[in-house]
Amino acid sequence: MVATSLPFVETQSPAHICPYDQACNYLEWAAKELKLDAGIVEILSHPRKVVTVSIPIKMDNGEVRVFAGHRVQHSDILGPYKGGIRYHPAVTLREVSALAMLMTWKCALLGIPYGGGKGGIPIDPKKFSVGELERISRRYISELIKDIGPSVDIPAPDMGTSAREMAWMMDTYSVNVGHSVPGVVTGKPLSIGGSLGREMATGRGVMIIVRESLKDHGISLTGVRIAIQGFGNVGGAAAELLHQAGAKIIAVSSGAGGIFAEDGLDISAVKAYAAQNRRSVVGFPTAKAISNADLLTLPCDVLIPAALENQITEENVHEIKAQFIAEAANGPVTLEANQVLEARGVTVLPDILANAGGVVVSYLEWVQGLSYLFWDEERVNKEMEYLMVQAYHKVMEEAKTRRVNLRLAAYTLGVGRVAQALTDRGLYP
Ligand SMILES: NC(=O)C1=CN([C@@H]2O[C@H](COP(=O)(O)OP(=O)(O)OC[C@H]3O[C@@H](n4cnc5c(N)ncnc54)[C@H](O)[C@@H]3O)[C@@H](O)[C@H]2O)C=CC1
């Protein structure tokens, strides 16, 4: 296991598991299987560019506060940096760096012409007014103006951000360069060049990958018992689509806790409740209250962590009862826990495959924008489904050929493609 140092001043990760070390461990694991040169691993272990900016803001009460805003550009070997921007109090530079690296492998695995990037601001958006969030978002993008662009680095939503923030960012970028540039972000509102289907895309991709994996095991979605941690953009959409497909969603959660119903939750009612309660499911009538930790260990067929990283670790892995885990979040299962689950025969559908639906539709949004031709939702969903199912089968085939688990198979495909491009472009001497 490596403990990789980053060449910049560091904010410490509060978690005991350093996400960047973990990302490098995954890279090393894949590199060993691929028998890559140590030099290639060394290059790919370091982000190409790391930017941290100060965001000075006048709060509604007149006080001036300064926030840190990060953008990490891991690799642009296959195309412009691509990845979301996270607003969450636990954001650190190491976390953003790890997530940027994951984006590189995800885009490569899906065969879309992007590199990997990620951004983040360590704030809890629930504690800010809309006006304060707008000022933070606009100043963050103004500070990054030279580092982003439709062929350089294209942000998108992640935890704590949505189409609203993307619209502010697109507008700020456009005003700064003097003309409208819709392609600078994806996940934007439809009115300014967003794509139909983007909002539900990550959840839809999760549903597709779960469905394909169950199908391979001779199981249909009907009646399958599913627990989902996180009921935001990704978890909420996955819950809705899996419920529509016949699955029984027995538990969902938000940051402050979760809810459980043995016979399955009415997901439309939970959605309506969360919309009225600042996106929290806590207190939903007719369901039992459970903690986020308890949700993970519920007896169920499929567990979908759709919130933060490092949720299933060596500490709780032995209590996990699900036979299938779909990583809707980025990095929710640690490498050590993954190995334990694999030894027990649990199918872990890795993040870079399971949650790739979002970046795939971001790509389709970008393509539609560049061609000035907008598609109906059916076409967007069909194109996304094709790319997701194709990637799923490639991962299954790779796992079979190499006799490795699905995570390693996904990584060998993603890392292998980037390493090949690095060599072909002559960037590896
Ligand atoms: N938005 C997107 O298109 C994509 C998101 N992802 C990943 O999916 C995950 C969720 O992202 P979004 O749904 O977009 O975020 P979101 O902000 O819309 O929702 C996050 C959900 O997690 C809950 N949450 C927050 N802290 C928590 C905690 N400590 N324990 C349990 N739940 C907690 C929130 O209450 C909320 O229900 C993240 O890991 C993100 O990187 C991955 C691919 C694309």
Ligand SMILES: O=C(O)CCC(=O)C(=O)O
């Ligand atoms: O849609 C995108 O461009 C990026 C989504 C993202 O941040 C992710 O897949 O983790």
